[in-house]
Amino acid sequence: MAEFMTETEQRSAAVPHPGMAGGRRGRTGDAVADPNEEPPERHPDGRLEGQEAVALLERTRALVDPELRAALESLPGSMRRIALYHFGWQHADGSPATGNAGKAIRPALVLAAASALGGAAARTAAVRAAVAVELVHNFTLLHDDVMDRDTSRRHRPTVWSVFGDADAILAGDALQALALRLLAEDPHPAAGPAAVRLADCVVELCAGQHADTDLERRAPEEVGLDEVLAMAEAKTGALLGCACALGALYAGVGQEEVAALDGFGRQAGLAFQLIDDVIGIWGDPRHTGKPAGADLAARKKSLPVVAALSSGTQAAAELAELYAKPYISGDDEGIARTALAVDRAGGRDWAQAEAADRMAHAVQELSRAVPAPETAGGLLALAEFVTRRTS
Amino acid sequence: MAEFMTETEQRSAAVPHPGMAGGRRGRTGDAVADPNEEPPERHPDGRLEGQEAVALLERTRALVDPELRAALESLPGSMRRIALYHFGWQHADGSPATGNAGKAIRPALVLAAASALGGAAARTAAVRAAVAVELVHNFTLLHDDVMDRDTSRRHRPTVWSVFGDADAILAGDALQALALRLLAEDPHPAAGPAAVRLADCVVELCAGQHADTDLERRAPEEVGLDEVLAMAEAKTGALLGCACALGALYAGVGQEEVAALDGFGRQAGLAFQLIDDVIGIWGDPRHTGKPAGADLAARKKSLPVVAALSSGTQAAAELAELYAKPYISGDDEGIARTALAVDRAGGRDWAQAEAADRMAHAVQELSRAVPAPETAGGLLALAEFVTRRTS
Numbered sequence: 038m039a040e041f042m043t044e045t046e047q048r049s050a051a052v053p054h055p056g057m058a059g060g061r062r063g064r065t066g067d068a069v070a071d072p073n074e075e076p077p078e079r080h081p082d083g084r085l086e087g088q089e090a091v092a093l094l095e096r097t098r099a100l101v102d103p104e105l106r107a108a109l110e111s112l113p114g115s116m117r118r119i120a121l122y123h124f125g126w127q128h129a130d131g132s133p134a135t136g137n138a139g140k141a142i143r144p145a146l147v148l149a150a151a152s153a154l155g156g157a158a159a160r161t162a163a164v165r166a167a168v169a170v171e172l173v174h175n176f177t178l179l180h181d182d183v184m185d186r187d188t189s190r191r192h193r194p195t196v197w198s199v200f201g202d203a204d205a206i207l208a209g210d211a212l213q214a215l216a217l218r219l220l221a222e223d224p225h226p227a228a229g230p231a232a233v234r235l236a237d238c239v240v241e242l243c244a245g246q247h248a249d250t251d252l253e254r255r256a257p258e259e260v261g262l263d264e265v266l267a268m269a270e271a272k273t274g275a276l277l278g279c280a281c282a283l284g285a286l287y288a289g290v291g292q293e294e295v296a297a298l299d300g301f302g303r304q305a306g307l308a309f310q311l312i313d314d315v316i317g318i319w320g321d322p323r324h325t326g327k328p329a330g331a332d333l334a335a336r337k338k339s340l341p342v343v344a345a346l347s348s349g350t351q352a353a354a355e356l357a358e359l360y361a362k363p364y365i366s367g368d369d370e371g372i373a374r375t376a377l378a379v380d381r382a383g384g385r386d387w388a389q390a391e392a393a394d395r396m397a398h399a400v401q402e403l404s405r406a407v408p409a410p411e412t413a414g415g416l417l418a419l420a421e422f423v424t425r426r427t428s
Numbered sequence: 429m430a431e432f433m434t435e436t437e438q439r440s441a442a443v444p445h446p447g448m449a450g451g452r453r454g455r456t457g458d459a460v461a462d463p464n465e466e467p468p469e470r471h472p473d474g475r476l477e478g479q480e481a482v483a484l485l486e487r488t489r490a491l492v493d494p495e496l497r498a499a500l501e502s503l504p505g506s507m508r509r510i511a512l513y514h515f516g517w518q519h520a521d522g523s524p525a526t527g528n529a530g531k532a533i534r535p536a537l538v539l540a541a542a543s544a545l546g547g548a549a550a551r552t553a554a555v556r557a558a559v560a561v562e563l564v565h566n567f568t569l570l571h572d573d574v575m576d577r578d579t580s581r582r583h584r585p586t587v588w589s590v591f592g593d594a595d596a597i598l599a600g601d602a603l604q605a606l607a608l609r610l611l612a613e614d615p616h617p618a619a620g621p622a623a624v625r626l627a628d629c630v631v632e633l634c635a636g637q638h639a640d641t642d643l644e645r646r647a648p649e650e651v652g653l654d655e656v657l658a659m660a661e662a663k664t665g666a667l668l669g670c671a672c673a674l675g676a677l678y679a680g681v682g683q684e685e686v687a688a689l690d691g692f693g694r695q696a697g698l699a700f701q702l703i704d705d706v707i708g709i710w711g712d713p714r715h716t717g718k719p720a721g722a723d724l725a726a727r728k729k730s731l732p733v734v735a736a737l738s739s740g741t742q743a744a745a746e747l748a749e750l751y752a753k754p755y756i757s758g759d760d761e762g763i764a765r766t767a768l769a770v771d772r773a774g775g776r777d778w779a780q781a782e783a784a785d786r787m788a789h790a791v792q793e794l795s796r797a798v799p800a801p802e803t804a805g806g807l808l809a810l811a812e813f814v815t816r817r818t819s
Contacts, residue, residue, distance in 0.1 A: 113635040115642070179600060179759075203641050205577040207596060207634040210571060210604065217608040218627035219693040220622055229612055232623070236609035243605075244504040245597040250594050251506070 081139035090422030149415035150284025172216035245271025274306030304399035344382030352382035481813030540806035541675025563607035570600035637661025665697030695790035736775030743773035
């Protein structure tokens, strides 16, 4: 469940775009702009690509941060200090920091969904739910970093590496409690169903993280593509779906629309994960900040790799042989051969086609709940933003 | 926060009783009956000491277990398996076990409080809340065992030692979500305020566990008695208080009565911790299943030790000197000298007097909400049961 934010923040590579259904289809092959380059490329409809999402994310931070900080300030001293460090608002010694609390994509989805289905009033009402989703996301980051022994998050040392495992576990526990507390004290009629959904989502995130650690322990030939897709949906798609569904609940729409929004977020999340996995193999190190083929060096069972391994091709057999041996540091030629084998076995093409398909499904789901495409703009912009990796 | 159940289950030592206020006062010095001995001693009022609590706990298990199991069965496979192992309903290989899910003291307090203030209807309505409290308790046990590296719980290997840290963290996370989900989907008007209280309690438990690990890292002379008491209240008292308060909420009483029930549980919890710490030093190994003075060997900063250290006596100086050196395995004479120093510095007397005082306060709090003592019988029996350690 940590994948989404980590990768989004750390990588910004030029990759083929999976394309969008409807009016946005057929954009495959466009290069993603470097976030530091101006101006961003233009949409066919004249809107500035990516700028809408960036503006939405900024507006989200402005709405969400005061509530988020107030929630964190309500924690007892020890927990507050760890949480404020994690969100980048304090240094490890407790002194204030300008911070980097992340991009707020999930709360932005909550607010965009509320706005698309219920207008400005629903968006205002849903701020607390947006904060709850952000707290859940960050609770999982704290715990995943302990499990995965990740030492860096948002360009700073992870909580466990600064304060120790116990504090990271405890602060995560406290953030989950805080998230569900926010909904429990919210008098809005959507708060109860939202809490049920968010709690269910936490369980799904846990199962997804469990599946991920389990998959990584197993031999490549014992891992099926279906289960990697299911894992990615639980670990990455579930919370994006939940964010959209919570926004829909606060807009007061019916169960079908809520389910459609959940589907939209899930499918967009899967598209993201597929693209992220492609970047993990073919991403440009100048943009990703990681050596080329980092996922291959780690022998990660990412989606393109598992698709390639299960292709029954000659290249699949070669890939299986390469993956059976541990990576030797500095063996760039081995990495290049492995990447080529994934490509030749169809892993890259499959992942890109699958991502495009997922995005098409996402848009389809969205159109079930939002028949007028102009009101869905924010949601589409956010989905495109995360799958195009423009920052 | 793990302390309460572990110790209660593992120890059953003959210790002086802190005494009860009101009609139950002045019982200090009574020996606690061995749980296997029959018949138990008689109360002045003719009721069988301990039997009332045992019957209450059995009735609680009968009411709570079906809901608890249904909640656990709703988990995805991987999380379900870990949870069912933890509760003793499955072996590690997934085969069924008759199990030992613990004594259910906290759910019994929820139901006894609901019953005392709202009768049978309130008790029935509060079953879901009782399950939620039990889930929270067990989520903290799963995480505390990881942090404390405890290898045994309820006479079985702990989850982390069987399934690994990641699974123990994830299953704990899932149980917390399940607990708050149960309340979120409960249509009872008390469910919302109950969820707020339970979430706040989780935050307090986290702060308590943090304080405990922090205290144990510090030098004995840097640890104040007030902060150890505050830690014990957060780590042990908070959830007992919350359990009683939730029962009161489901009985539909006012905020003052709810606060009084919370106070009752907190004070009883502190009395328990004080007695538990006395047992950790002077408990009979035949009953505790631990070597004599286990807490002293671990140089634990338990309440009698910290009280002794801060007494300003000659014995305190001697104790500080003994505690500054690590325990050498088999040094029974050193343990005996250390125990004597705690005793001579007044640590034992203080802890017993303090426990008696806490129980008196507990009963006082209870009488604020339950003026007729006959309806409070269940709560008093449970409080006496946990502080007398009759099983």
